[in-house]
Amino acid sequence: MPNNTYQTWTQTGSFMASIMFIYAMFMRLVPSTLQTRVRRYTNKFTTFLYPYIRITFHEFTGERLIKSEAYAAIQTYLSEHSSQSATRLKGEVVKVKDTYNPVVLSMDENEEIVEEFQGVKLWWGSYKITPKTHSFSVFRSSDEKRFYKLTFHKRHRGLITETYLRHVLEEAKAIETKNRKLKLYTNSSTRWSHVGFEHPATFETLAMNPKEKEGIMNDLVKFKSGKSYYAKIGKAWKRGYLLYGPPGTGKSTMIAAMANFMNYDVYDLELTAVKDNSDLRRLLINTSSKSIIVIEDIDCSLDLTGQRKKKKKKEKVEGRERKSSDEDDDDDDEERGSKVTLSGLLNVVDGIWSACGGERIMVFTTNFVEKLDAALIRRGRMDKHIELSYCCYEAFKVLAKNYLDVESHHLFPRIGKLLEETKITPADVAENLMPKSVDEEVDTCLHSLIQFLEIAQRKQKQVNAPESKDIKHGEVVVEENGVIN
Ligand SMILES: Nc1ncnc2c1ncn2[C@@H]1O[C@H](COP(=O)(O)OP(=O)(O)OP(=O)(O)O)[C@@H](O)[C@H]1O
Numbered sequence: 001m002p003n004n005t006y007q008t009w010t011q012t013g014s015f016m017a018s019i020m021f022i023y024a025m026f027m028r029l030v031p032s033t034l035q036t037r038v039r040r041y042t043n044k045f046t047t048f049l050y051p052y053i054r055i056t057f058h059e060f061t062g063e064r065l066i067k068s069e070a071y072a073a074i075q076t077y078l079s080e081h082s083s084q085s086a087t088r089l090k091g092e093v094v095k096v097k098d099t100y101n102p103v104v105l106s107m108d109e110n111e112e113i114v115e116e117f118q119g120v121k122l123w124w125g126s127y128k129i130t131p132k133t134h135s136f137s138v139f140r141s142s143d144e145k146r147f148y149k150l151t152f153h154k155r156h157r158g159l160i161t162e163t164y165l166r167h168v169l170e171e172a173k174a175i176e177t178k179n180r181k182l183k184l185y186t187n188s189s190t191r192w193s194h195v196g197f198e199h200p201a202t203f204e205t206l207a208m209n210p211k212e213k214e215g216i217m218n219d220l221v222k223f224k225s226g227k228s229y230y231a232k233i234g235k236a237w238k239r240g241y242l243l244y245g246p247p248g249t250g251k252s253t254m255i256a257a258m259a260n261f262m263n264y265d266v267y268d269l270e271l272t273a274v275k276d277n278s279d280l281r282r283l284l285i286n287t288s289s290k291s292i293i294v295i296e297d298i299d300c301s302l303d304l305t306g307q308r309k310k311k312k313k314k315e316k317v318e319g320r321e322r323k324s325s326d327e328d329d330d331d332d333d334e335e336r337g338s339k340v341t342l343s344g345l346l347n348v349v350d351g352i353w354s355a356c357g358g359e360r361i362m363v364f365t366t367n368f369v370e371k372l373d374a375a376l377i378r379r380g381r382m383d384k385h386i387e388l389s390y391c392c393y394e395a396f397k398v399l400a401k402n403y404l405d406v407e408s409h410h411l412f413p414r415i416g417k418l419l420e421e422t423k424i425t426p427a428d429v430a431e432n433l434m435p436k437s438v439d440e441e442v443d444t445c446l447h448s449l450i451q452f453l454e455i456a457q458r459k460q461k462q463v464n465a466p467e468s469k470d471i472k473h474g475e476v477v478v479e480e481n482g483v484i485n
């Protein structure tokens with residue numbers, strides 16, 4: 001602030017303080033019966049002298065100190081609009097995709113800017129009240145109260161409180177969408193914590209049948225733009241996807257591709273860390289819209305059918321009668337330390353609670369779809385069932401393009417034929433296609449894949465052959481570094 005302006009403000013401040021002091025003394029002399037009337041006239045007089053309205057927006061609201069959405073929106077809005085006019089700004093350097101972008105976060109405390117909206121002048125100020133404390137701390141005091149103050153002439157009350165503030169909120173939303181950085185959340189029993197989501201998978205790099213891929217992408221686009229449609233049919237704006245298939249077929253990769261495609265945050269829900277159904281509900285309420293809630297390996301997270309436990313018990317106590325289901329539940333709780341039940345999960349996925357927030361996708365993954373309870377995967381809960389299976393020729397072509405940058409090669413037909421006859425996951429194909437040294441050629445990688453496919457084919461033929469009675473059903477064939485032994 002220039003020197004003469006500073007002096008003017010100081011003088012005005014002390015003048016106002018003197019007036020206030022005289023006013024307080026005067027009010028003491030006025031009989032109490034007349035005080036209300038005097039106050040009314042004083043208010044009218046001060047409004048005449050100072051015809052401005054001030055609105056404050058505090059950082060925290062409510063008894064439980066919830067961060068005010070209005071404050072956050074104004075902060076975002078002012079971060080864009082104050083950078084031109086304010087002289088003191090708080091800045092932060094943010095890393096986006098390996099490049100550092102200097103991002104001005106907001107106006108510094110006690111800074112003011114002037115804005116013009118539809119020819120009307122208004123003032124924004126950013127302030128902080130620090131309670132007086134005798135102890136010294138280098139950390140930010142939790143009692144600090146920050147707020148923005150908006151000042152404008154009372155003549156424009158309607159325009160500012162309705163049109164302008166709506167404009168601020170809408171613009172803040174647009175800025176947030178533009179600068180959005182995805183987050184990956186993980187849970188304890190009651191809380192979410194997050195890190196930045198930086199998985200590079202996209203639908204372009206996802207290896208699968210192109211027609212199926214296009215179908216999934218269309219489904220997602222339809223969901224994203226379906227707000228009014230879901231409202232019209234009276235359905236909560238959410239969609240469930242069940243991804244199933246053997247390990248290494250791209251279920252987790254597809255979730256990452258979905259998040260990048262939709263620009264949604266990911267909530268990776270670890271059910272075993274959740275104490276009970278009410279904590280599960282609390283976690284769900286605290287997820288934001290535009291998000292994907294993921295439960296990986298759902299069959300391992302909960303005893304969803306009772307069959308797994310039954311099996312274990314059978315192993316433990318051969319021949320003993322099965323206990324009643326209530327007793328079973330109690331035992332399960334003790335063993336896993338979580339009281340989340342199937343019905344609790346069903347309610348969260350498609351019950352009254354599932355409608356909170358809207359615009360959410362829920363994804364379950366499993367290697368054993370047949371083990372899941374029918375109620376859990378019925379349409380409405382898991383609307384779209386997607387099987388991710390062994391690598392087909394089309395999927396191989398995507399991987400070859402990703403890993404080796406080749407779209408055609410004389411070895412492709414041979415690989416295509418082998419893939420038709422052999423069950424091998426995209427993860428194994430990817431591993432074999434990845435060059436193992438800087439100067440490894442395309443030919444070498446493709447030959448290595450062919451060799452791997454031939455060995456896998458021989459092994460699979462052996463397993464399926466009737467004379468190979470020595471290999472019992474379900475026996476694990478040990479693989480090391482992508483090569484079957
Ligand atoms: N369809 C695919 N497209 C591209 N890459 C894939 C695909 N499937 C697997 N991969 C590669 O293999 C690795 C393992 O895949 P991913 O973790 O997605 O498998 P998954 O199906 O989730 O396995 P699990 O059932 O064990 O969790 C990934 O890092 C990815 O690079």
Ligand SMILES: [Mg+2]
Nearest residue numbers: 251252253296
């Ligand atoms: Mg996975």
